[in-house]
Amino acid sequence: MDNLIKKLETKQAQLGVIGLGYVGLPLAIGYAKAGFKVVGFELDENKIAQLMRGESYIIDVSSEDVKAAVDAGLLVATSDFSKMAECDSANICVPTPLGKTRDPDISYIQAAVREIAPRLHRGMLIILESTTYPGTTEEVILPLLSEQGLEVGQDFFLAFSPERVDPGNPDFHTINIPKVVGGVTPNCTKAASTLYAQVMETIVPVSSVRVAETVKLLENTFRSVNIGLVNEIALMCDALEIDVWEVIQGAATKPFGFMPFYPGPGLGGHCIPIDPFYLSWKAKLAGSEARFIELAGQVNGSMPKHVVSLVTRGLNDRSKSVRGSKVLVVGVAYKGGIDDVRESPALDIMGMLSDLGADVSWYDPHVSELRTNHPAHRLDDWSVDAIGEFDAAVIVTTHAETQHELLVEAGPVIIDTRNALKGIENENIVRL
Ligand SMILES: NC(=O)c1ccc[n+]([C@@H]2O[C@H](COP(=O)([O-])OP(=O)(O)OC[C@H]3O[C@@H](n4cnc5c(N)ncnc54)[C@H](O)[C@@H]3O)[C@@H](O)[C@H]2O)c1
Structure with missing residues (x-):
């Protein structure tokens, strides 16, 4: 633990990011800009090639930043998971869609964890950032990692931290959005908080992984329900021939x-x-x-x-x-x-x-x-x-x-x- 904290605080740690999409790429670039060496793991060979040419495909990440990170040797994008063995941490940022029956599809998370598990080593920190249901980290990821015989909170560290990035928002981005962190044990929360504190302005530790997982779901449920409410008001206003936009404008005063x-x-x-x-x-x-x-x-x-x-x-x-x-x-x-x-x-x-x-x-x-x-x-x-x-x-x-x-x-x-x-x-x- 002490060794990991020291490596993080001195930026000597090598950081892995799995999934270089809307969430993973800004995070990887944020780490690189802070001076960390980052290995980005991605399955899409086109994305890897683009990044290694110094080109961004994500609106909030400039090609200049990608090029600077790649040229400085701070960012490598690869599909070769054997490089995970050299990483001190892994942020999992893979998709979490709904299946055909609208049930959670966490297969991408499981696939990523199966790549990490055989390379899990003492002092390693794993953080799930993909949005998922409460319990995923402890019920799905922890058992897969524990098969390696290492003890969570002592030998390796596991946490969940919701990603709140708002693509296209010029005011808030990975670095200045407060980062909620919940670990499986207090040591896990400390390790994950220490990593994020090197890069992000505000860290918000919470008491458990499940709280951290549910924070994200509350935030997005809040939006969905309020949008649903105002959509229903719009349907009512349509029937009543009232201008809903003017109603909202009035209420917003x-x-x-x-x-x-x-x-x-x-x-x-x-x-x-x-x-x-x-x-x-x-x-x-x-x-x-x-x-x-x-x-x-x-x-x-x-x-x-x-x-x-x-x-x-x-x-x-x-x-x-x-x-x-x-x-x-x-x-x-x-x-x-x-x-x-x-x-x-x-x-x-x-x-x-x-x-x-x-x-x-x-x-x-x-x-x-x-x-x-x-x-x-x-x-x-x-x-x-x-x-x-x-x-x-x-x-x-x-x-x-x-x-x-x-x-x-x-x-x-x-x-x-x-x-x-x-x-x-x-x-x-x-x-x-
Ligand atoms: N896009 C957003 O605005 C946003 C905001 C907050 C949270 N999230 C959450 O973050 C997670 C990622 O979303 P996203 O929008 O970045 O998705 P994305 O599709 O843009 O990126 C995911 C990337 O992961 C790669 N990938 C899939 N499986 C992989 C594997 N096993 N190994 C390596 N790479 C793999 C994909 O090729 C893809 O490039 C989701 O859980 C999402 O709900 C997204």
Whole structure:
């Protein structure tokens, strides 16, 4: 333990990061910038090659930083797990999706741990950062590592630390987001906290791994439930012919006890639509029902369908049908400012419109390629002439650089699910 702490404090430790995606790459670069030698383990050979050429593929990490780390010999990306034997620590940052039956799929975590286990050595620190259900670290990872005959808290150290990175957020990143840490034993918490303290500004130790695991799930459940609530209010306001955006604006003037959330076309990304179901799955096993989570999932999951009904309504008011209409989906990333389309509601909306017979196109300055199960054309030309070819346009995701006003000039029916055209009064606009 003392040796590990010393190595961490003097930056002599060599740090392993498993999974170099949205979470792992910023962390690896953060470590390298602090002066640590980092080995990034990744299965995707394209990502490895890109990194070793000094190129970033993650919005929040600059290619300059990658190149500087690689050139200085501080970052090596590899698929060769034998290098794990030389690492003093391993942060696991692999995906945790839902399976086909919407149950947690922790197979990526298990695969990563199976690579670590045979290379586990005295004084090694393992930290899980992938979002998962409470109990994963102690019930799944610990037994796999303990098979090696080493004792946790004495011979090696195991902790969970939720990753809270918000891709595309210019104000908060890996280094200045407070880092919650929970170890299997107090020594484990101390070792993990010492590592993070070399790089991050604020460390928040908690009393157990399960608390740390559940912190992350509470945060994302909080968002899912509040978004679900405001989406339901939006549906009610639609029926009552009240402008929900103005209602929220009014409520947000209350200086205490209210926090604005905004309705939208549905949830997207790797976290908010998925994480709460990790909690509800585990709670169910313990006989506890997660009613808010299920309800928020239902309401949020119904939003793409509601958006399609608004398209139908808008076209109908112009005596047009969805079948045969040219419909443009504006913004397909799951949120503004990023290029990530995972779980994006745009995909559902495009699929439903296509099923109804619409001729679907999409525009997104951040996304160059989109794999869809339905035919969809990419629009490159953001001009009044090009937009004027469409019967309807659906604003799904707003990027700062998209001039949404051109839609008004061009004249299609506009379904504005983000209040992007706030303050503009025009008969072609149908607001969520
Ligand atoms: N993206 C976010 O905004 C965010 C925020 C907080 C938490 N998280 C959580 O962090 C975890 C990682 O998410 P992400 O968005 O970085 O995913 P990602 O898909 O961007 O990156 C994961 C990477 O791990 C690699 N990988 C998979 N299995 C591997 C293995 N066995 N060995 C080595 N590499 C492997 C993949 O090739 C991929 O590059 C998830 O649990 C997610 O819920 C994500």
